[in-house]
Amino acid sequence: MTDVPSPPGGFEVPLWRAVAVFRFAALAYVGLLVLRDADRYAHPVLAGVVLLAMLGWTVTTAFGYARPAWRGWPLLVADLAVVLGVLLVSPWVEGRAALSTGAPSLAVVWLAGPVLAWAVSGGRRRGTVAALLVGGVDLATRDRIGQSTLTGAILLLLAGAVVGHVARLAVTAEQRLHRAVELEAATRERERLARDIHDSVLQVLALVQRRGAHLDGEAGELARLAGEQEAALRALIGRAGAVAPAGDGNPRDLRAMLDRYASAAVAVSAPATPVPLPGWVAAELAAAVGAALDNVTRHAGGRAWVLIEDEGETVTVSVRDEGPGIPAGRLAEAAAQGRLGVAQSIRGRVADLGGEVRIVSTTGAGTEIELSVPRSGR
Numbered sequence: 100m101t102d103v104p105s106p107p108g109g110f111e112v113p114l115w116r117a118v119a120v121f122r123f124a125a126l127a128y129v130g131l132l133v134l135r136d137a138d139r140y141a142h143p144v145l146a147g148v149v150l151l152a153m154l155g156w157t158v159t160t161a162f163g164y165a166r167p168a169w170r171g172w173p174l175l176v177a178d179l180a181v182v183l184g185v186l187l188v189s190p191w192v193e194g195r196a197a198l199s200t201g202a203p204s205l206a207v208v209w210l211a212g213p214v215l216a217w218a219v220s221g222g223r224r225r226g227t228v229a230a231l232l233v234g235g236v237d238l239a240t241r242d243r244i245g246q247s248t249l250t251g252a253i254l255l256l257l258a259g260a261v262v263g264h265v266a267r268l269a270v271t272a273e274q275r276l277h278r279a280v281e282l283e284a285a286t287r288e289r290e291r292l293a294r295d296i297h298d299s300v301l302q303v304l305a306l307v308q309r310r311g312a313h314l315d316g317e318a319g320e321l322a323r324l325a326g327e328q329e330a331a332l333r334a335l336i337g338r339a340g341a342v343a344p345a346g347d348g349n350p351r352d353l354r355a356m357l358d359r360y361a362s363a364a365v366a367v368s369a370p371a372t373p374v375p376l377p378g379w380v381a382a383e384l385a386a387a388v389g390a391a392l393d394n395v396t397r398h399a400g401g402r403a404w405v406l407i408e409d410e411g412e413t414v415t416v417s418v419r420d421e422g423p424g425i426p427a428g429r430l431a432e433a434a435a436q437g438r439l440g441v442a443q444s445i446r447g448r449v450a451d452l453g454g455e456v457r458i459v460s461t462t463g464a465g466t467e468i469e470l471s472v473p474r475s476g477r
Contacts, residue, residue, distance in 0.1 A: 110273040111219065114266055115170075118215045119161040125209040126157050136202050141194030149185060149192060149205055156181050160212065170220055178213040179229060182206060186236050199242055210237065211255055218263035226259030304329035327363040350375040353414065356385040357405060360392055369407040374414060376474060383448045384416060384472055390444035391418040391468045398422060399466065412474055413454075419467040425460040445470070 133150055137143040160178055163169045189204040198204070210233050218226025234252035238244055304325045311322025353376050354369040361367040376384070388405060395403045399422020406417040445468065446456045454472030 110269040111266065114219045114262075114269065115164045118164065118212065118219060121215065122157045122160065122209065122212040125207070125212065126153055129153065129205065129207050129209050132203060132207060133205070136193075136197065139194075139197045139200070139202055140192060141197065142192050145192045146205065149188065153185060153205075153209060157209075157212075160216070164216060175213070175217055175220060178216055179232065182210050182213050182233060183236050186210060186233070186240055190240050195242060198240075204237065204240065206237070211258060214255055214259045215262055218259045219266045221263070222267045223260045223263030226263035227256065228259075230256040230259035323363075330361070330363045349378045351378045351381040353381050353384065353407060353416075356381055357388060357407060357416070360389065360405060364401070365392060365403045365405060367405045367407075370409050372409075374407055374409045376414060380452055380472060380475070383452055384414070384470060387445045387448040387470055388416055388418060390448075391470075395420040395422065395466075413471050414474060415469060415471040417467055417469045419465060421465045424462040424464055425458070425466055426462065 130150060133146050137146060140146050156178075160174070163174050185206045186204060189206065190198060192205060193202055204210075214226060214229045214233055217229035234255050238248065238252060241248060308322050308326035308329060311318050311325070313319075314322060353374040357367055357369070392403060392405070395418070399420040401421045403418060403420045406419070408415040408417070449456050449470050449472060452472040454470065457469040457471075458466065459469070460466040
């Protein structure tokens with residue numbers, strides 16, 4: 100998990116409010132300590148002035164951090180500088196004698212405010228940096244470092260790291276929630292479109308196919324094409340919403356991804372059991388199969404057959420057609436002319452997955468393209 104600032108989101112708002120509440124509560128505790136120990140201070144009046152300044156800055160940060168546009172470096176650096184300033188003047192205001200007898204510095208727990216703010220704004224690394232600076236200055240202002248002082252510095256460091264980690268988890272959870280909401284909305288829209296297509300387009304295509312099936316010439320050809328498109332649309336609707344986006348590493352069933360290519364002209368044969376692949380591997384392999392079928396449509400025509408074979412460590416998909424075949428040297432000639440459909444869309448994709456492509460073509464007897472990839476990809 101990287102510790103980088105993220106755009107302001109709803110999950111961060113409670114964290115900023117909690118920081119503001121903590122600072123006011125810590126300031127109230129500081130006020131009680133100042134009232135208790137004022138008679139031991141070298142300059143008790145100045146202690147009251149510093150306390151008023153701390154109150155003013157607490158109010159300023161509460162309003163500042165409440166506005167996402169203000170949660171940038173200027174306010175964060177100023178926040179840290181104010182706390183460091185309070186720590187540096189504490190020995191002079193309280194006096195070395197008071198500090199040596201165990202009196203806490205003027206900041207006490209209030210010094211954790213900027214550490215928490217840095218942690219919420221940028222994660223555990225930024226919170227750790229702020230904790231080291233504040234803890235280091237606090238230790239440097241003391242003539243004698245006791246166990247309680249050292250423990251306070253360690254707790255401050257832990258607070259910066261833990262709160263920063265929790266803040267990043269909250270941001271990550273919010274981003275995932277947004278993606279889930281977007282996916283749900285997209286799925287509902289696909290389902291709505293599928294219903295509309297089913298009620299209108301599919302019925303028209305089926306009607307055209309039935310009415311023109313017995314006709315000859317162009318009318319019969321149009322009826323045949325309408326039947327193919329009806330079959331393709333029905334396959335697409337049947338899988339709408341069933342296949343999640345495949346760009347990640349989550350397992351996906353290759354069979355479901357290749358079913359979309361099934362039509363009256365393309366037969367897809369697959370094992371009876373699922374063929375799971377990492378999402379990005381399945382997506383690239385399906386795209387390569389789609390490119391191969393596009394070539395069949397453009398250059399071979401007629402029917403095509405897609406066969407999926409699960410061989411354990413590898414998965415092989417074969418695309419076979421009954422076209423005129425590929426003349427010897429034709430692929431090299433096409434690549435030289437800048438037409439890189441096979442070279443990039445098929446060979447390139449499979450090569451990126453650590454697989455290989457084998458093309459067997461016989462003039463007048465069709466072409467078979469065999470795509471083999473390791474199950475886990477490269």
